[in-house]
Amino acid sequence: MNGKSEGGNILIYGAEGVSEVLECMLRGCGYQVLRLNEKEALKECFAQEGTALLLYDFQTEAGNDADALELIGELRQSCNRPLMAIVDRGKEMLRILALNAGADDLLDSDCSSMESLARIQAQIRCYRRLTAEKNRPCSVRLKDLEMDDRAKLVLVKGNKVDLTPTEYKILRLLMEKPGRVLSNRQIYERIWKMAPIGSDNTVAVHIRHIREKIEENPQEPRYLQVVWGQGYKVG
Secondary structure (H helix, E strand, C coil), X not given: CCCCCCCEEEEEECCCCCCHHHXXXXXXXXXXXXXXXXXXXXXXXXXXXXXXXXEEEHHHHCCCHHXXXXXXXXXXXXXXXXXXXECCCCCHHHHHHHHHHCCCEEECCCCCHHHHHHHHHHHHHXXXXXXXXXXXXXXXXXXXXXXXXXXXXXXXXXXXXXXCHHHXXXXXXXXXXXXXXXXXXXXXXXXXXXXXXXXXXXXXXXXXXXHHXXXXXXXXXXXXXXXXXXXXXXX
């Protein structure tokens, strides 16, 4: 069970496709598991803020796939929270229709509990990451340093500073939480999306270039500072 959970409700519509083992694993990761059998209750709960993900078991609607697909479409239109369908692997057309109706991913009876848990957590992480990006303020300011994401503009005391796209991303990452220290490794993984091989020198070079552009005196930085042995911070 890798990864940290921020909790929330996992809704399960139907029971056949979700084992007690998977349910215990979900609870162990900090989720509340709610099993539902009424469509109206499902619609109401899916729209609630505390819902993290819905598992929709097509076996619950056996023989009535059209209604199930219609309900998934309605749920998808109501909100964009993660929705996964449980459909047997042999029902290829139904799996395709479920995805087209609005399911984000599929599970089946052949998936182990560990794989199912990993897929569920991956969908929740993706949704929360996209939501965080959407809600992130378009502009941030620290002292006389200002960044505007819409224009990709950096101003120091009202004067425009030209940063490369990578330099902009690094500075914006640090500006998200002034005072927070990020290590070379953390910066490299967030910006380059890969294992931090040789990251110390790569990150250090970019940090030096940023400081040369935004600091009046890079030797006595006012905005972007080194925390020796730990990493970098702004503020």
